[in-house]
Amino acid sequence: MAEDVSPTIARRRVRIALREAREAAGYTQSDVAEAMEWSLSKVIRIENGDVSIAPNDLRPLLAYLHVKDRALGAELLALAKTARSRQRTEWYQRPDIRPHLTPAMLRLAEYEAEAIEIRYFQAFHMPGPLQIPAYAEALLSIFSDEDIPADTRHARALARQFRRDTVLSRLGSGLSVYALLDESVLRRTIGVPDVCLQQLGEMRDLATTGKITIRMIPFDFDSAVTNNATFDLLTLKSGKAEERSEVLYRETGLRDEIVEDQTVQRHRERFDKIWNAAATEQDTINFMGSRIKDLEAQIRHRRIP
Incomplete structure (x- = not known):
C-alpha cells in the first residue's frame, strides 16, 4: 500500500507508471504537454522524477492517458500524495548544498537512503560514500576553479560526507554494499600518503568486519572488463511484496546521469561476471594489508631526518 512506501519510492512508481x-x-x-496545457519542461520533469505531480494534475492526466483501471488510479493518487509529503529537512535540501549538486546527484542521494543493495564499480578512486573526509577533499582539490568552482567543491565534499553517514549508518540494518575496485584504485595515492593510508585502513576495517564486501580487479586480470569505468548500481524495494528494481548512476567526463532503462540489467550482468572472476575478498583484504605496510614504510622514511 502507498502508506508503506517512502516518498522517494512513491514518486518513482508514479512517474514510471505515467511514462508507461x-x-x-x-x-x-x-x-501530453499540449493536451494538459502544461509546458513541455513540466512533463519532462515529472517523468524524470525531478518534481512530483500534484493529485489535481494527476486525475485529468490519467483520463487523458486512458488509465481506466480504478484500482490502479486510486493507487497512483495515493502514491502521488505520499510523494509530495517529502520533508524538506533532508541534508541535500540545504541551501548551501542543493544548488551545487546536479539533478542526478540529488536523486542518487535519495536512492542511497532507500537502497537495499549498492554495487560500486570503480576504476579510478574509492566510491564516494566510502571516502573519508580527507580523501574526498584531496580528490576534489585536484580540480581548478575553472573545472569546479571552489564553493561547489566545498559543497560536494560536504555532500559526500552526508552520503557516507547515510550509507554507513545503514550497513547491517537493511543495506548490503559490494565494491568492485580496479587494482589502480588501491595503488593510487590521492593527496599525501597519510591520507591514502587512512583511507585504506578504513576500507580494510569495513571489509574485515563484514560490513561491506570488496573484490579487486588485478592488473593481470585475463577476463574481459567493461569499459564503463565507473558506475553505482542501486537495488530498491518497490513496496510491492518482495518486488525489486535497479537504477544506475554513472559519470563521464562531461555529465552524470541516473539510468533506469534496459541498459541497467546489462550493467548488472557485466558487474556479476567480473565480480565472480575477480580476486576473492580475502585476497583483496591481503592486498590492502600489503599496501598499508608499503605506505607506512614510506611515511617512516619521509620522517627520518
Whole structure:
C-alpha cells in the first residue's frame, strides 16, 4: 500500500507508471504537454522524477492517458500524495548544498537512503560514500576553479560526507554494499600518503568486519572488463511484496546521469561476471594489508631526518 512506501519510492512508481501509460497510448511528451496545457519542461520533469505531480494534475492526466483501471488510479493518487509529503529537512535540501549538486546527484542521494543493495564499480578512486573526509577533499582539490568552482567543491565534499553517514549508518540494518575496485584504485595515492593510508585502513576495517564486501580487479586480470569505468548500481524495494528494481548512476567526463532503462540489467550482468572472476575478498583484504605496510614504510622514511 502507498502508506508503506517512502516518498522517494512513491514518486518513482508514479512517474514510471505515467511514462508507461503515455507510451502505451502512443503519445509523445509534447502531446501530453499540449493536451494538459502544461509546458513541455513540466512533463519532462515529472517523468524524470525531478518534481512530483500534484493529485489535481494527476486525475485529468490519467483520463487523458486512458488509465481506466480504478484500482490502479486510486493507487497512483495515493502514491502521488505520499510523494509530495517529502520533508524538506533532508541534508541535500540545504541551501548551501542543493544548488551545487546536479539533478542526478540529488536523486542518487535519495536512492542511497532507500537502497537495499549498492554495487560500486570503480576504476579510478574509492566510491564516494566510502571516502573519508580527507580523501574526498584531496580528490576534489585536484580540480581548478575553472573545472569546479571552489564553493561547489566545498559543497560536494560536504555532500559526500552526508552520503557516507547515510550509507554507513545503514550497513547491517537493511543495506548490503559490494565494491568492485580496479587494482589502480588501491595503488593510487590521492593527496599525501597519510591520507591514502587512512583511507585504506578504513576500507580494510569495513571489509574485515563484514560490513561491506570488496573484490579487486588485478592488473593481470585475463577476463574481459567493461569499459564503463565507473558506475553505482542501486537495488530498491518497490513496496510491492518482495518486488525489486535497479537504477544506475554513472559519470563521464562531461555529465552524470541516473539510468533506469534496459541498459541497467546489462550493467548488472557485466558487474556479476567480473565480480565472480575477480580476486576473492580475502585476497583483496591481503592486498590492502600489503599496501598499508608499503605506505607506512614510506611515511617512516619521509620522517627520518
